[in-house]
Amino acid sequence: MKKLSSAKLNEFFAAIAASKALYLPVDNKSGKAEYKKWEAGEEMSKALNTVRSAKDFFFPQTENLMEFKMDGKRVEVIDTRAEAEDFVIFGVRACDAASFKILDSVYLVDPVDSYYKTRREHGVVVTLACGKPAETCFCKVFGIDAADPAGDVTAWETDGAYMLRANTEKGEALLDSVGALLEEGDEAAVAAAQAKTREIIERLPLSSLSTEGLGVGKTAELFDRPEWKTLSEACLGCGTCTFVCPTCQCYDVRDFDTGNGIKRFRCWDSCMYSDFTLMAHGNSRNSQVERFRQRFMHKLVYYPDRNNGTFGCVGCGRCLSRCPISMNIVKVMKTMGGKNK
Amino acid sequence: MNTETLIPYVGIVTEITQQTPDVKTFRVEAPGGGKLFEHKPGQCAMLSVPGISEAMISITSSPTNTEYMEFSVKKCGCLTEWLHAMEVGQMITVRGPYGRHFPVYDELLGKDLLIIAGGIGLAPVRSVINYVRDNRDKFGTVDIVYGSRSKDDLVYYKEIVEEWMQTEGFNVHLTIDNPQEGWDGHVGFVPNFVKELNPDLKKTVLMCGPPIMIKFTLGGLMDLGFKKEQVYTTMELRMKCGIGKCGRCNIGNKYVCKDGPVFRFDELDELPSEY
Numbered sequence: 011m012k013k014l015s016s017a018k019l020n021e022f023f024a025a026i027a028a029s030k031a032l033y034l035p036v037d038n039k040s041g042k043a044e045y046k047k048w049e050a051g052e053e054m055s056k057a058l059n060t061v062r063s064a065k066d067f068f069f070p071q072t073e074n075l076m077e078f079k080m081d082g083k084r085v086e087v088i089d090t091r092a093e094a095e096d097f098v099i100f101g102v103r104a105c106d107a108a109s110f111k112i113l114d115s116v117y118l119v120d121p122v123d124s125y126y127k128t129r130r131e132h133g134v135v136v137t138l139a140c141g142k143p144a145e146t147c148f149c150k151v152f153g154i155d156a157a158d159p160a161g162d163v164t165a166w167e168t169d170g171a172y173m174l175r176a177n178t179e180k181g182e183a184l185l186d187s188v189g190a191l192l193e194e195g196d197e198a199a200v201a202a203a204q205a206k207t208r209e210i211i212e213r214l215p216l217s218s219l220s221t222e223g224l225g226v227g228k229t230a231e232l233f234d235r236p237e238w239k240t241l242s243e244a245c246l247g248c249g250t251c252t253f254v255c256p257t258c259q260c261y262d263v264r265d266f267d268t269g270n271g272i273k274r275f276r277c278w279d280s281c282m283y284s285d286f287t288l289m290a291h292g293n294s295r296n297s298q299v300e301r302f303r304q305r306f307m308h309k310l311v312y313y314p315d316r317n318n319g320t321f322g323c324v325g326c327g328r329c330l331s332r333c334p335i336s337m338n339i340v341k342v343m344k345t346m347g348g349k350n351k
Numbered sequence: 352m353n354t355e356t357l358i359p360y361v362g363i364v365t366e367i368t369q370q371t372p373d374v375k376t377f378r379v380e381a382p383g384g385g386k387l388f389e390h391k392p393g394q395c396a397m398l399s400v401p402g403i404s405e406a407m408i409s410i411t412s413s414p415t416n417t418e419y420m421e422f423s424v425k426k427c428g429c430l431t432e433w434l435h436a437m438e439v440g441q442m443i444t445v446r447g448p449y450g451r452h453f454p455v456y457d458e459l460l461g462k463d464l465l466i467i468a469g470g471i472g473l474a475p476v477r478s479v480i481n482y483v484r485d486n487r488d489k490f491g492t493v494d495i496v497y498g499s500r501s502k503d504d505l506v507y508y509k510e511i512v513e514e515w516m517q518t519e520g521f522n523v524h525l526t527i528d529n530p531q532e533g534w535d536g537h538v539g540f541v542p543n544f545v546k547e548l549n550p551d552l553k554k555t556v557l558m559c560g561p562p563i564m565i566k567f568t569l570g571g572l573m574d575l576g577f578k579k580e581q582v583y584t585t586m587e588l589r590m591k592c593g594i595g596k597c598g599r600c601n602i603g604n605k606y607v608c609k610d611g612p613v614f615r616f617d618e619l620d621e622l623p624s625e626y
Binding site for chain 2: 075076078080083084085086087089116117119121122123124125229230233259260261262263264265267272274276279281286287288289290291294295300304307308311312315316
């Protein structure tokens with residue numbers, strides 16, 4: 011355990027940024043927290059979490075995959091991947107850190123997605139334990155401890171200092187590189203901070219949400235439930251929930267004619283969109299109720315089925331505050347789950 | 352398999368055969384000759400014309416063909432229209448092979464096979480048929496029931512008559528939807544034809560065709576006394592990656608591109624009916 015005096019925080023950021031790109035949450039002009047590359051003078055946001063999740067670092071919203079040169083009947087494939095550089099993300103919350111594990115379980119299983127893997131290997135994740143979880147938080151429901159987040163380094167904010175614990179070799183190396191700024195850490199201060207956070211979590215309204223009746227093997231039981239229709243009735247199919255969701259990982263691949271060749275890129279896509287499954291001969295999910303059901307069944311049943319019971323939600327609460335019709339996964343769990351009536 | 356997922360090989364179209372008014376078969380070879388990669392019967396590949404799009408197409412040639420791969424494509428959308436407009440010598444991109452193949456290396460060995468197809472649905476099972484022809488001693492009898500809208504819509508007609516019908520142990524039963532001049536064969540839909548043929552219950556069934564044909568043929572087979580455990584099919588859904596990541600072909604806890612496209616009907620029973 012190491013200790014960084016809060017007064018030295020900007021010095022600490024400068025020391026990291028001297029050798030690696032450093033990203034952290036800062037408040038934008040409209041006061042919303044977003045990840046930004048750190049520059050001298052930049053202040054870390056005090057917000058509980060960023061509006062967009064941290065998944066962008068490993069699974070960016072758009073990304074060029076390759077290019078093609080076309081010449082008459084000839085086609086040439088050009089691998090445009092550049093050498094990746096190391097980067098550090100500071101201030102990732104426990105929910106987003108847990109979402110990386112979920113993205114890993116998709117992109118790092120055979121056949122491995124080399125684009126994603128490269129970024130994972132080059133990224134160092136410094137998590138920051140939550141001090142004041144909010145009413146929309148329910149990470150506890152999925153076994154995530156906001157007071158002890160994962161990551162290469164875990165940080166806790168205590169009185170006048172940050173306590174830092176390296177969890178991996180990458181994390182150790184990062185702390186070693188700024189060792190001159192660090193002192194011996196204070197375990198008791200961390201324990202006190204954790205106790206305070208956990209006490210708040212216990213009192214949060216959604217902490218008692220149950221996953222009973224959801225998860226492994228529940229497809230047949232839940233798929234034809236009539237409630238899908240009422241739950242999805244007002245859904246606009248806007249896809250906001252999928253875009254702010256740290257675990258949504260579906261993508262589209264498209265080609266763009268630059269006038270000087272073809273760029274093939276991928277971008278986030280959403281199972282909430284009507285053309286997601288559209289083929290020349292028809293659509294396997296024609297109505298919004300089917301698309302709505304797919305999104306929640308995937309997170310609450312299909313994903314757990316394939317991943318030893320782990321749910322495809324980390325309880326970050328972003329969809330609770332962003333959905334324009336106030337629909338969200340909590341309402342779905344309460345309606346479909348067994349113990350939330 | 353190419354370890355760089357999503358990055359394709361370049362192949363050259365070396366022969367184009369007009370099968371029916373809207374189906375063409377494309378022979379694809381590596382630029383230096385030979386196949387781009389090995390595959391197993393029933394597997395698919397992502398074909399693309401850069402700048403247009405990429406789509407999953409079954410590899411219709413048998414893995415026993417050592418010189419080239421073939422893809423039969425029905426003209427029905429953006430990419431397929433472009434493919435149909437191609438001339439010999441055109442390069443396209445190909446990546447794969449993807450998905451679960453028909454179990455020709457284990458479960459189907461020694462079995463009598465009943466292969467049922469409708470329209471372009473013969474393309475994926477043609478790979479099996481020609482694999483079995485080239486490994487004749489490893490399999491029992493092969494009955495092929497194949498139907499299409501009209502005589503002109505029967506794909507691989509020449510190959511069926513000149514090769515499959517001449518193969519020992521092969522019985523080919525063709526049917527078309529409506530009577531047609533110059534056709535003295537069976538007339539009627541595939542599901543009824545299968546029932547009329549009253550196949551032996553010991554056969555293992557491989558089936559591919561339009562969803563409506565699959566539905567009624569499966570019902571007919573169940574009526575005859577077949578069990579879902581002895582009937583295989585191969586599916587088609589929209590795909591972008593082919594490797595179980597883009598999320599498009601997800602049904603229940605399966606990804607059709609990776610866990611399929613070949614499924615046994617008892618396996619499909621466990622999935623929601625979203626295909």
